[in-house]
Amino acid sequence: MNDRYGLELSTSSASARDSYVEGIDRMLSAEAGVEECLSAAIAADPDFALPHAAFARHHQLYVRPAEARASAETAVRLSHGTTPREQQHVEIVRLLVAGQVPQALDLIRQHIIDYPRDAFALAPACGVFGAIGFSGRIGREAELLALLEPLATHYGDDWWFATVHAFALIETGQWDRGRQLAEHALGQRPSTPHGAHTLVHALFEAGADDEAVDFLDGWLAESSRASVLHCHIWWHYALVLMAVSRHDDAWQAFRDNCLPGATTSPPITVFSDSSSFMWRSELAGKPRDRDAWQRVREFYEERFPQPMVFVDAHVGLVYAVLGETAQLQACIAQLQELGEAAQLPAGTTGASLTRAYAAFENGDWATAIDVLEPLIPQVVRIGGSRAQRDLMTNTLLAAYVKADRPDDARAFLERVTDRQPSRPVQGLVAA
Known part of the structure; x- marks a missing residue:
């Protein structure tokens, strides 16, 4: 029994193998139906370790730590006596679920030397929310x-590898080549949300907003709300609608698909996308929806009792907008303390960003600029894509405009030579 990448599987059940392979493909593509496929694999062969490992990762993505640990423990127990590849694969998942991400990344690097086509073991290292993306390193x-x-020769024209390779290219400024690979992946598997998401990033980087709207108009009509990327792709759609001045449509798309309660996507996506879109909408000159901000605040406090990378870079927006000074200052103090103690991958970046948002909300443009200017080269440490981190760069541009410093805004834009995204910031064109 082999998987789609030719790797041996320790099961004698063809049904278990087929359901597992389909479940993994759905996870790699971010399609709906993952739990059904993995459950079917386990039902067909309860002693098959790998579906339990996949379930552990699935639970982890949805911030279900108890379930993730239980599935990982079951996978470890069942993996005894399986192939060395499967045992190491399961150990990678166990380390990830246990929060030992640097150790997991080290093991992934070792693992792919012998098993370069173990896509599901490689996947946690990929993307902006992966083990490298959340490493806190500037050169990530x-x-x-x-x-x-170096792995491209092992995967050939595989749609999953083309997608992750394309995204890595786009994030390093090679969005033309990235677009070609993303389109190739979509040609093989048109339903893949990961492929659609990657193509939209390429279009965003190129400033091809109308083209992005046209593509998503068609692709989203056939997409499933149950996809892990449902909220996030609609967030992208709302942003490009804003970029083409269709603000009412942007807000409708956002309300129906991104706000807490409107989507079943992972909490990290729901919170960061919601707070980011609403702040960026206000930078574009649109009125504030305080009720929506309050809804996001309640979601944050319910789902994130502890600091979490990337989330930390957005929570200050919520408290600043709602005028909750005590919570805002407590948040800054906590992030500063944890950052200085090296307990956050991004160090004190989250604390500094929160200070900048507080200053911006208070109309202290000079302080916002003084904090953000030296911070912009560092914000890559928080994780997320270039498109997501435009939250920070657009805030700096808005501060320049409000401080009547148009020359500084122009100089900033001139320094960015490898991207051409639209920046809906009120007054920026006139600057």
Whole structure:
């Protein structure tokens, strides 16, 4: 029994094998139906370790830690006596679920030397929310591309590898080549949300907003709300609608698909996309929806009792907008303390960003600029894509405009030579 990549599987059940392979493909493509496929694999062969490992990762993505640990423990127990590849594969998942991400990344690097086509073991290192993306290292984008490029010969024209390779290229400024690979992946598997998401990033980087709207108009009509990327792709759609001045349509898309309660996507995506879109809408000159901000605040406090990378870079927006000074200052103090103690991958970046948002909301443009200017080269440490980190760059541009410093805004834009995204910031064109 082999998987789609030719790797041996320790099961004698063809039904278990087929359901597992389909479940993994759905996870790699971010399609719906993962739990049904993995459950079917386990039902067909309860002693098959790998579906339990996949379930552990699935639970982890949805911030279900108890379930993730239980599935990982079952996978470890069942993996005894299986192939060395499967045992190491399961150990990678166990380390990830246990929060030992650097150790997991080290093991992934070792694992792919012997098993370069173990896609599901490689996947946690990929993307902006992966083990490298959340490493807190400034050079993480180039680091990921360097990990993937030597593996291209092993994967050939595989749609999954083309997608992750394309995204890594786009994040290092090679969005033309990235677009070609993304289109190739979509040609093989048109339903893949990961492929659609990657193509939209390429179009965003090129400033091809109308083309992105046209593509998503068609692709989203056939997409499933149950996809892990449902919220995030609609967030992209709302952003490009904003970029083409269709603000009412942007807000409708956002309300129906991104706000807490409107989507079943992972909490990290729901919170960061919601707070980011609403702040960026206000930078574009649209009125504030305080009720929506309150809804996001309640979601944050319910789902994130502890600091979490990337989330930390957005929570200050919520408290600043709602005028909750005590919570805002407590948040800054906590992030500063944890950052200085090296307990956050991004160090004190989250604390500094929160200070900048507080200053911006208070109309203290000079302080916002003084904090953000030296911070912009560092924000790659928080994780997320270039498109997501435009939250910070657009805030700096808005501060320049409001401080009547148009020359500084122009100089900033001139320094960015490898991207051409639209920046809906009120007054920026006139500056």
